[in-house]
Amino acid sequence: MEDYARIVFHSFQEILFVEIKINVSYLKHFVTPTNKSSSNMEAVKEAPIPAMDSLTAAMKNNIVPNQEYLLQGSVLDSAVEVLLHRLRGLCDNVDSGPETFHDHEMCFSIRSVTPQPLTLRVRRAIDYLDMPYQLRYIGQPELGDKSRPTILRNSIDVATTPTIVDFLTEMGFRMDFEYILRGYMFRKGRMKITVSKIFKMMVVGKPAPESVDPISQSYLVELSVLAPSNQDAIAEDMRVFAEQLKPLVHLEKVDYKRLTQPPIGIFEVYLETLKIKCFINKKKKELAVEGVLKVVTISDDDGPSLSLKLSITHSGFKELRSKEFSSLNGNTKLESGVMFSFISILLS
Amino acid sequence: MGVTIIQQFPMKENRTGAQIIEFLTKRVNALGAKQCGTFLVDCETYASIPQLGVQRTLHVFHNSEQPASVFAILDNGTGKTVPVVADALFDLLLLKMSSVYTSKKSKVEIRGPRFELNDFVIKIGAININHNVKGIIVEAEYRPCVVFGLCWDMLREFLQGFLGSCVSNIPPHYFQNRMNDIFQPLDTIQQYLDHITIYRKATGILQPFNTTNT
Numbered sequence: 048m049e050d051y052a053r054i055v056f057h058s059f060q061e062i063l064f065v066e067i068k069i070n071v072s073y074l075k076h077f078v079t080p081t082n083k084s085s086s087n088m089e090a091v092k093e094a095p096i097p098a099m100d101s102l103t104a105a106m107k108n109n110i111v112p113n114q115e116y117l118l119q120g121s122v123l124d125s126a127v128e129v130l131l132h133r134l135r136g137l138c139d140n141v142d143s144g145p146e147t148f149h150d151h152e153m154c155f156s157i158r159s160v161t162p163q164p165l166t167l168r169v170r171r172a173i174d175y176l177d178m179p180y181q182l183r184y185i186g187q188p189e190l191g192d193k194s195r196p197t198i199l200r201n202s203i204d205v206a207t208t209p210t211i212v213d214f215l216t217e218m219g220f221r222m223d224f225e226y227i228l229r230g231y232m233f234r235k236g237r238m239k240i241t242v243s244k245i246f247k248m249m250v251v252g253k254p255a256p257e258s259v260d261p262i263s264q265s266y267l268v269e270l271s272v273l274a275p276s277n278q279d280a281i282a283e284d285m286r287v288f289a290e291q292l293k294p295l296v297h298l299e300k301v302d303y304k305r306l307t308q309p310p311i312g313i314f315e316v317y318l319e320t321l322k323i324k325c326f327i328n329k330k331k332k333e334l335a336v337e338g339v340l341k342v343v344t345i346s347d348d349d350g351p352s353l354s355l356k357l358s359i360t361h362s363g364f365k366e367l368r369s370k371e372f373s374s375l376n377g378n379t380k381l382e383s384g385v386m387f388s389f390i391s392i393l394l395s
Numbered sequence: 396m397g398v399t400i401i402q403q404f405p406m407k408e409n410r411t412g413a414q415i416i417e418f419l420t421k422r423v424n425a426l427g428a429k430q431c432g433t434f435l436v437d438c439e440t441y442a443s444i445p446q447l448g449v450q451r452t453l454h455v456f457h458n459s460e461q462p463a464s465v466f467a468i469l470d471n472g473t474g475k476t477v478p479v480v481a482d483a484l485f486d487l488l489l490l491k492m493s494s495v496y497t498s499k500k501s502k503v504e505i506r507g508p509r510f511e512l513n514d515f516v517i518k519i520g521a522i523n524i525n526h527n528v529k530g531i532i533v534e535a536e537y538r539p540c541v542v543f544g545l546c547w548d549m550l551r552e553f554l555q556g557f558l559g560s561c562v563s564n565i566p567p568h569y570f571q572n573r574m575n576d577i578f579q580p581l582d583t584i585q586q587y588l589d590h591i592t593i594y595r596k597a598t599g600i601l602q603p604f605n606t607t608n609t
Contacts, residue, residue: 094506095435098457098465102486113487159444159494167488182481184488203488207481214479217471219447219495 109275115202116282117188118270118289118298127242127266130295131231134240137291138233145231148243149174151254152228153212155220167220169211173227173254179206190300195279196286198300202273225251227259230266238285241269268296397514397538398546398578400570401586402554403593404519404531405561412521412528416507419519419533422557428512434520434534435459436587438503441489441496449473453496454591455489456584466584478581501525503591505532514538515553522594529594533558534583543582544574 096104105111122130135145151171156164170181186201216222230243244266246259270289272281289298404415420430441453449472456466465485468478489496507520518534535554540546547566554562566574569586576582 094433095459095462097435097437097504098462098483099439099486102483106487111484111487113484157447157492157495160446161494165491165495182485182488184491203484203491205482205484205488207479207485210477210479211481214467214469214477217469217475217477218451218453219443 109277112273112275113201113203114274114276114278115185115200116197116272116274116285117200118197118285119301120268120296120298121263121265122242122268122296123265124244126295130266130268130292131242133292133295134231134233134242137288138235138240140234145233147174148172148228148230148232148241150228151225153225154223155215156223157218157220166223167215169215171209180209180211181205182207182211188303190302195282195300196289197282199282204273226262227254228267235288236284237272237274237281238288239269239271239273241271242266243269268292268298270298396541396578396580397516397536398540398543398550399534399536399583399586400543400547400550400554400567401583401590402533402535402558402562403590404533404558406530412531415531416519416521419531419557420508420510423510423512423517423519426512426557428510428515428517430508431511432509433459433506434509434518436505436520436584438587438591440499440501440503442499444495444497447495451496454588455486456587458580458584460583461580464580466581468585468588478585480581501595503595505587522591524591524594529597532587532590541578542575543570543578547574 102111131145138145140146149172151173153169154166155169156166158164166185168183168185170183172178182205184201184203188198188200190198225248227246227248228243229246230241233240233242245262247262248254249258249260270285272285274281292298404419406412406415410418424430436456436458439455441455443451443453451472452470454468454470456468458464458466463483465481465483466478467481467485468476470476501524504523505520506523507518510517510519514537516534516536516538520532520534522529522532533554535550537546537550537553543566547570551562551564551566567586567589569582569589573582
């Protein structure tokens, strides 16, 4: 087993990816010819290694890909074509073009004695129904200090049979939410780049195209590598790659803690006064932020509803950000999904 | 991948597990079978914590015949069982669940020699529960066929040929509603679970089973 671990460390990056998926005890069957008729003594020597022991050995030798290096960003729908074009030029799969994907993700959680619930995600391909389901554990993201170029989070990715949904439900897990992801996947060496759109499902468990609704007018862009621990060199490669995508998309370390705090009490748009008013609940303290709206375009082609592009400036926000809304009426209260994505853009 | 059936072989009072394995090894060798290494099937059982309500039981299996897979069978406590087959890293994920599912500390291991005889694979294993030998299990696989109903008669005859009358003429209970299904590695594991459940319920070591003198 020692020999095996050494080979992996010296091999090329692609090979590492393939080999770490293979159980160590399985490889032993290739290494040791087992077709010899043997005495009891030899049989003991050839005995299969218990799965838990080979897993422990794999963990010790750092060949289990359980760390994810991640950078995230987003682009508006109108800009996605330019980004895809750029990625097509930069990434490996030039000839075949970008690979598309259409996934359905469900997030399950279970409560135990600890206050923090255990969360697991199940993902399945809608466009390839015979593909295995992916069960995934994602740990708390570590942002680290400025010197660390990417987010680092624990990640365990397991392919399973489709029974996993029923299995988790019967185990006592409850489904918290589900959504659809549709987009493109690129490769650059060990790096994976996805450009995808998130859709809300209007009917629970029904991912049919007619019953889904995009949650925002932008695409999520993710740059990630799943690797064994202590491979920090890859993070530097990712930083360099992210630089090459600027200014089309800014891939950053997104601070989830800021996003998961429910930031909004009320969010109102007053068209008459061209003012935006939102109350942000932060540590039980209500903070009212009032920014100035600049209406960039207003079109009233579709009767009474308006479409407008808002940009907001406030001393609390470093940069000026803008966001396009359509179909707003006077004094509209925006629904929470839209508010959330707007606030995320403001805070990011 | 073929069809696999699992058969218990009765323990004799005055014989150890190793002696019975040796005795059966001689028989299969006489048939012309060649030993090809050994095999190992293990099972760890977990129970849900009381806070989750009805106690659920989770059995997690590994089989050296499918070394990259983990087989998990969940019993939800009200008679429903859900199996799942996953990659080897599923074990790592289970460790994350240790606050809700705790190990019952009754590890089961079935190990012994593995033989090949043309289209057949024969495995003779001693079943160890917490390191005590509880019995002998014989696994026979007929590789060219994947439907139980089509090769059961031959498998039965084959097993009876070297195990004798302990092999029943009636198909194993597990297959009674699955005669014409395509056989999967999970079916082997389900049969192991059935046998392990019988052994766990039994008290004492070296208790004879299947001693029907027909």
